[in-house]
Amino acid sequence: MAKFKLDEIDHQILDMLIDNTRIPFTDIAKKLLISAGTVHVRVKKMEDAGIIKGSSLKLDYNKLGYSFIAYVGIFLQNTSQTKFVLERLNTIPYVTVAHITTGKFNIFCKLRAKNTQHAKEVIFKIDDIDGVYRTETMISLEESLNDKKRLMHDIFNRM
Amino acid sequence: MAKFKLDEIDHQILDMLIDNTRIPFTDIAKKLLISAGTVHVRVKKMEDAGIIKGSSLKLDYNKLGYSFIAYVGIFLQNTSQTKFVLERLNTIPYVTVAHITTGKFNIFCKLRAKNTQHAKEVIFKIDDIDGVYRTETMISLEESLNDKKRLMHDIFNRM
């Protein structure tokens, strides 16, 4: 796989699409003083290179009734069970991310649940997975997301 | 703010847009046997209700040279410093999410860095924030994201 090098135009295109994936290519073209065809070709190239993996909606989970966030650290009986436990975690829809980690825990995951009662059920479900020795839960009282653009600007050396 | 109730059509529209925000409304319309105008009106309603907060790209951060992920638990000298420290964390682009948590740590955040050397610098920067007493780092050896659709299907009682 040849290393794909993004230039300033690519960066600016990404920058606009990160904010709004449905922004018309013609708008991007106007702002960057290039043609819509060029925007199209460059986006396609970044997709083909796998840099753009896709697009998704930002949803308000609170409004959808899922306002409970927690992190759960998992201790395994044996690290050989890691893969199996990860697979089982991925079948629980309320587990949004799972990591194999160094340090205290063997596995570390993030939960999104309806409320404390619901979270309890999910944590019990995790405790019940074969190979899970015990878990430790941290409840999020407030989540603050950093703007993706900050990281992108850093990546592009534009901070 | 009146409670906004989504019906099955709304769910299916979200379902398709979660996978690809640029899917033409005419395609959605065809699949759901409704008109493109209806899709348009419903999406607009969900945007107005704040359920759809926006859209963004899924990027391959590994390909962009940021393949290091870690979680950092922060102990504060005093909880009154929480807000200040959170604000400072949000100025570090490599801190992608921060939470105020119950349990062991006062604040808990996620890092995305270039490599271990770079992560070290970021962690030192966190340690240097006024009010931070000490930190504890967990390095992610492997991240596994659960499909957003799983949670949505659960929200819509379709599992």
Next chain:
DNA sequence: GGTGAAACTTCTAATAA
């Protein structure tokens, strides 16, 4: 590489049901 224009597709808002 990029452009500009043509052909095609999609969006959107007004109207009608």
Next chain:
DNA sequence: TTATTAGAAGTTTCACC
């Protein structure tokens, strides 16, 4: 609320720089 429709707008391709 939803469907239809038609003009406006956007996308994509391609011959040519």
